[in-house]
Amino acid sequence: xxxxxxxxxQRLRLERVTKRFGTHTAVDAVSLDLAGGEFFCLLGPSxxxxxxxxxxxxxxxxxxxxxxxxxxTDLTALPPHRRPVNMMFQSYALFPxxxxxxxxxxxxxxxxxxxxxxxxRVRALLRLVRLEGFEARRPEKLSGGQRQRVALxxxxxxxxxxxxxxxxxxxxxxxxxxxxxxxxRAIQRRLGTxxxxxxxxxxxxxxxxxxxxxxxxxxxxxxxxxxxxxxxxASRYVAGLLGDVNLIDGRLGRPEPGGIRSVxxxxxxxxxxxxxxxxxxxxxxxxxxxxxxxxEGAGLQGRLTEATFLGDRIRYRVEMANGSTLRASxxxxxxxxxxxxxxxxxxxxxxxxxxxxxx
Amino acid sequence: MSLFARTALxxxxxxxxxPIGVLIIYSFNASKLVTVWGGFSTQWYGVLFRDGPLIxxxxxxxxxxxxSATIAGVLGTCAALxxxxxxxxxxxxxxxxxLYAPMVMPEVITGLSLLLLFVGIGLDRGISTLVIAHxxxxxxxxxxxxxxxxxxxxxxxxxxxxxxxxxxARVFFGITLPLIAPSVAAGFLLAFTLxxxxxxxxxxxxxxxxxxxxxxxxxxxRLGVNPEINAASTLLIAAVGLVVLAASWLTGRKGAAV
Numbered sequence: 001x002x003x004x005x006x007x008x009x010q011r012l013r014l015e016r017v018t019k020r021f022g023t024h025t026a027v028d029a030v031s032l033d034l035a036g037g038e039f040f041c042l043l044g045p046s047x048x049x050x051x052x053x054x055x056x057x058x059x060x061x062x063x064x065x066x067x068x069x070x071x072x073t074d075l076t077a078l079p080p081h082r083r084p085v086n087m088m089f090q091s092y093a094l095f096p097x098x099x100x101x102x103x104x105x106x107x108x109x110x111x112x113x114x115x116x117x118x119x120x121r122v123r124a125l126l127r128l129v130r131l132e133g134f135e136a137r138r139p140e141k142l143s144g145g146q147r148q149r150v151a152l153x154x155x156x157x158x159x160x161x162x163x164x165x166x167x168x169x170x171x172x173x174x175x176x177x178x179x180x181x182x183x184x185r186a187i188q189r190r191l192g193t194x195x196x197x198x199x200x201x202x203x204x205x206x207x208x209x210x211x212x213x214x215x216x217x218x219x220x221x222x223x224x225x226x227x228x229x230x231x232x233x234a235s236r237y238v239a240g241l242l243g244d245v246n247l248i249d250g251r252l253g254r255p256e257p258g259g260i261r262s263v264x265x266x267x268x269x270x271x272x273x274x275x276x277x278x279x280x281x282x283x284x285x286x287x288x289x290x291x292x293x294x295x296e297g298a299g300l301q302g303r304l305t306e307a308t309f310l311g312d313r314i315r316y317r318v319e320m321a322n323g324s325t326l327r328a329s330x331x332x333x334x335x336x337x338x339x340x341x342x343x344x345x346x347x348x349x350x351x352x353x354x355x356x357x358x359x
Numbered sequence: 360m361s362l363f364a365r366t367a368l369x370x371x372x373x374x375x376x377x378p379i380g381v382l383i384i385y386s387f388n389a390s391k392l393v394t395v396w397g398g399f400s401t402q403w404y405g406v407l408f409r410d411g412p413l414i415x416x417x418x419x420x421x422x423x424x425x426x427s428a429t430i431a432g433v434l435g436t437c438a439a440l441x442x443x444x445x446x447x448x449x450x451x452x453x454x455x456x457x458l459y460a461p462m463v464m465p466e467v468i469t470g471l472s473l474l475l476l477f478v479g480i481g482l483d484r485g486i487s488t489l490v491i492a493h494x495x496x497x498x499x500x501x502x503x504x505x506x507x508x509x510x511x512x513x514x515x516x517x518x519x520x521x522x523x524x525x526x527x528a529r530v531f532f533g534i535t536l537p538l539i540a541p542s543v544a545a546g547f548l549l550a551f552t553l554x555x556x557x558x559x560x561x562x563x564x565x566x567x568x569x570x571x572x573x574x575x576x577x578x579x580x581r582l583g584v585n586p587e588i589n590a591a592s593t594l595l596i597a598a599v600g601l602v603v604l605a606a607s608w609l610t611g612r613k614g615a616a617v
Contacts, residue, residue, distance in 0.1 A: 057519075060518055080522050089515045089519055093513060093515040106520065109529075158522070
């Protein structure tokens, strides 16, 4: 159905888009550029403004200021039914009084297709989401996963240049969700359509997106590929949103050669990477899997209070001398002893894994 | 259900329906005296169907009910849509209150004020004034029934239709209206029965040649109750009962519900 070529010239551009509800600023001067064929995720907790932003692109909310452009065309003043953009709703919003085929064909009216072409398009959509034979079913007679696929197919029926997906996997159970993530990704690659997904689930965002935009109280605070956001978060908020992290308050020391800085913390001096002015209060962020816990060796001394076996790894909790706790996790060693609870252990902090963030 | 609860329910139902039951039973009375049982007979139904003025009144009632329920159905649906769909516009609470007020307004006052209005603007009293009056007080009921349905309707269905290229008219007639149709029909039926039942307002606003069935029954009863009136009332009860059952079936139906 769609040409599988990508369209690099097709891009969404948000220019300082702002939306207020009364005195509450839901979306605060968000600017963003999206490449054609890109899979983009807006990530944030509920109430951060990500859904409002999506609804402004779809046309259901009007920005108070700023502009929304698609391929140089200003969409800002266009009503939803005139935008070359489609949306998949969190509730799926399947029309309950219509069959699956009628749902899929709903958006084809007005595209200038003949009846034969329409029927062919509906068949192609059903094939795309593997629902052949379900044409005549009513949505209420479908399972959750099937409804999700009908909703996706319906949103793709008009071959939009940009597809918006509001928590597309939110209503599915865990096993189905992982399988569907792969499918969604495959369909997006095959069609070359730009996707913008809204989600509160960091793991899902990382599994799906080329780039992730993290939103915090209406602002887009960091944009980048999943790995960059995970390893080099710009703030403690981003660090905490993307996964478990140890945060240690401290004061930044003078620059040293090699970009490594020394930070004075309650646990002693830590070596970490990042920038900032010497003497400023900072936070050192370290992912649990980057801490190295060993029975003997160099590192911060602490007492192992918990070791939880999780199959593919072990999770440790280490109580430090000042009473704070560090969380670490490690792959299971093929052989050899594992520190046991109650022992004194050393926690090594690799300087390249410890990130300096503003306090 | 416990024996006590069952007994209590039966007593309450008996309290509510015993008078109606007596009326229905006496409509099959062979005797001409209302309070003396003279054996089973359907003769009063025969008399009823040969009673020209009574039949004429019944036809007036049906005509007024159909017309006023249609008007109330359209206006009430429009009002419910406006109140539900246009967010928190200024004065929304007041408008809601104004819409519902005629439902609790004493009928005597509604009837009197309508009479003053019709006399004031020089409208001849008859079928048209009856229709207007009944539509006036039934609109609020329709708005309540349709409004409840709209509140339960997922807004994203309409948004999805717009997103798929449908203009406002196609969204309304293709998505919204089919989904609220059962409640619109229920509202219509409710308005229909309200009009069929009404005596007080009709007495104020009707004119010569526009006597409704309840008005006719009431005027005959003042000259003395006869079994024919019981028969007429029984038929009226049956009609209203059927309509109410249909309305509750429409609103309670699960298949079409969203």
